[in-house]
Amino acid sequence: MALGIFSSTSLYYRARYYDSQTGRFISEDSSKFEANLSLYVYAGNTPTAYIDSLGTESEKPSLDSAVSQDAAAQITVGFNAALARLKNDNCKKLFGCNAEAKLRSTTYFTYKGGAEGGYTDPNHKDVYLNLQGALFNARSDGYIKLPRQNGNGHYLLGDAAAVQAFVLLHELGHELSDVTGFVPDGGKGNESKNRDNSLKLLGKCFLDARLMTE
Amino acid sequence: MIRRMLIGFVGLACCFSAEGQKIGIDLGKVKVVECRPTSITARDLVSLAINLRFTNTSQKNVLFYKEPSIIGGRVAAAKSELQKAAVWQADMVGDTQGAEKKSPGIDRFIRLKPTEHYDFYTTAERPELQTIKPGKYWIQMLVSTEPVEFYYSKKTRDQFQQQWKGSGDLADSDLWTPPFEIEIKHPGQVCTEKPN
Numbered sequence: 038m039a040l041g042i043f044s045s046t047s048l049y050y051r052a053r054y055y056d057s058q059t060g061r062f063i064s065e066d067s068s069k070f071e072a073n074l075s076l077y078v079y080a081g082n083t084p085t086a087y088i089d090s091l092g093t094e095s096e097k098p099s100l101d102s103a104v105s106q107d108a109a110a111q112i113t114v115g116f117n118a119a120l121a122r123l124k125n126d127n128c129k130k131l132f133g134c135n136a137e138a139k140l141r142s143t144t145y146f147t148y149k150g151g152a153e154g155g156y157t158d159p160n161h162k163d164v165y166l167n168l169q170g171a172l173f174n175a176r177s178d179g180y181i182k183l184p185r186q187n188g189n190g191h192y193l194l195g196d197a198a199a200v201q202a203f204v205l206l207h208e209l210g211h212e213l214s215d216v217t218g219f220v221p222d223g224g225k226g227n228e229s230k231n232r233d234n235s236l237k238l239l240g241k242c243f244l245d246a247r248l249m250t251e
Numbered sequence: 252m253i254r255r256m257l258i259g260f261v262g263l264a265c266c267f268s269a270e271g272q273k274i275g276i277d278l279g280k281v282k283v284v285e286c287r288p289t290s291i292t293a294r295d296l297v298s299l300a301i302n303l304r305f306t307n308t309s310q311k312n313v314l315f316y317k318e319p320s321i322i323g324g325r326v327a328a329a330k331s332e333l334q335k336a337a338v339w340q341a342d343m344v345g346d347t348q349g350a351e352k353k354s355p356g357i358d359r360f361i362r363l364k365p366t367e368h369y370d371f372y373t374t375a376e377r378p379e380l381q382t383i384k385p386g387k388y389w390i391q392m393l394v395s396t397e398p399v400e401f402y403y404s405k406k407t408r409d410q411f412q413q414q415w416k417g418s419g420d421l422a423d424s425d426l427w428t429p430p431f432e433i434e435i436k437h438p439g440q441v442c443t444e445k446p447n
Binding site: 146148149150151152153155156157158159170172174175176180181182183184185191200207208211221222223224225231235 | 321322323337338339340341342343344345346348377382395397399403404
C-alpha cells in the first residue's frame with residue numbers, strides 16, 4: 038500500500054492504520070497491554086499533537102498550525118523515523134551532537150508547489166515541505182532515485198517511513214550545514230551537489246538501503 | 252484571529268533576456284488568485300497567479316517545455332535589495348515515484364520559431380511569502396523550463412535532444428523573471444483578480 042495518497046483516508050503507520058475521517062487507529066497496537074489504555078487510542082487520538090515514533094512512544098514535532106491533519110500524520114511518521122536513525126552512531130557523527138534538538142526545534146510548514154521536495158528557509162532555517170513532493174508521495178517499497186545518479190540505479194529504503202525520514206534528514210543536513218558540510222543544492226547545475234549530499238546521508242544513516250540497478 | 256491577505260499587483264516589469272540564453276522571458280502579469288483565510292492558524296496562505304511569456308530570442312527553433320515550474324525566488328522590501336536577498340531554491344531531495352522513468356514525449360514541448368512566444372499561466376503557494384508581514388515587496392521568481400525527468404537523468408535529456416534534433420534545440424533552464432512588486436494587504440479587501 039502506498040503512503041502519501043491524499044485522497045486516501047487510511048494511512049498506514051507501520052503497525053497500524055489511522056483513519057483520518059474518524060480520527061482513530063483501526064488496528065491494534067503491537068505493544069497492546071503495555072499501553073494500558075484503549076488499544077485504539079493513539080496519543081489521545083490527536084496525531085497532529087503527539088507522535089508515536091515506532092508505534093509505542095509519543096513525541097511531538099513542531100508543526101505550523103496550518104498543516105493539515107493528513108500532512109501532519111505523514112510528517113510525524115518521518116520525524117520519528119528520523120529520530121530513530123539519529124540514534125545510530127554513524128548518523129550522529131554526520132549531524133553532530135545537536136541533531137536531535139535541531140530536528141525537534143525545526144518548524145515544518147507545508148505548501149503546494151511544483152515537483153520539488155521542499156525548501157529550507159535561507160533566513161530562519163525552518164523547513165517548508167511540498168505537498169506534491171517526495172515526503173508526501175513516498176512509495177511503500179521505499180523507492181528513491183537521486184539526481185543524475187550513475188548507473189541508472191535507485192535505492193530501496195524498505196518502507197515509506199524511511200523515505201520520509203530521508204527527506205527530513207536531508208533538510209536537516211542543510212539546516213546543520215556547518216556540521217554536515219551539506220552545500221546548497223537546488224536548481225540546475227546543482228544536481229551533483231544534491232546527489233552528493235544525499236549519498237553522504239545514505240552512507241551514514243541508511244546503511245540498510247539497497248542499491249538497485251535498472 | 253482570522254485574517255485575509257491580498258496580493259495585489261502593483262507594478263509591471265517587462266522584457267527580459269539574459270545573454271547566452273535561447274529563451275527570453277517576459278512577465279505578463281501577476282494577479283490575485285487566492286486570498287485564503289485559514290481558521291486554524293495565525294498565518295495566512297498566500298498564492299500567486301502568474302502569467303509568464305517565454306519568447307525565443309535566438310536565431311534557431313527552440314523546443315520549449317509546456318509546463319515550466321517556479322522553483323525558487325527571492326523577496327526584498329526594495330528593488331535595490333533583491334540582489335542580496337536570500338534565495339529560496341527548491342530542494343529536489345530525490346524522486347520517490349520513479350518519475351524519471353517516464354519518457355518525455357514531444358507532445359509535452361512546443362516548437363518556437365525565432366521571435367515566437369509561449370504564454371503560460373501558473374499558480375503556486377510560495378513559501379517565501381508565507382510568513383512575511385503585510386506591506387509592499389519586490390519579488391523575483393526562478394523558473395525551471397525543463398521536465399523533472401531531465402533533472403534526474405542527463406542521459407534522458409541528451410537522448411531526447413538527439414532524437415528531436417530536427418525539430419529544434421531544448422531551451423535552457425533555469426531563468427529568473429524580472430523583478431516585480433506586490434502588495435500584501437489585510438482584510439476587508441475584495442479577493443478578486445486584478446488585471447494587468
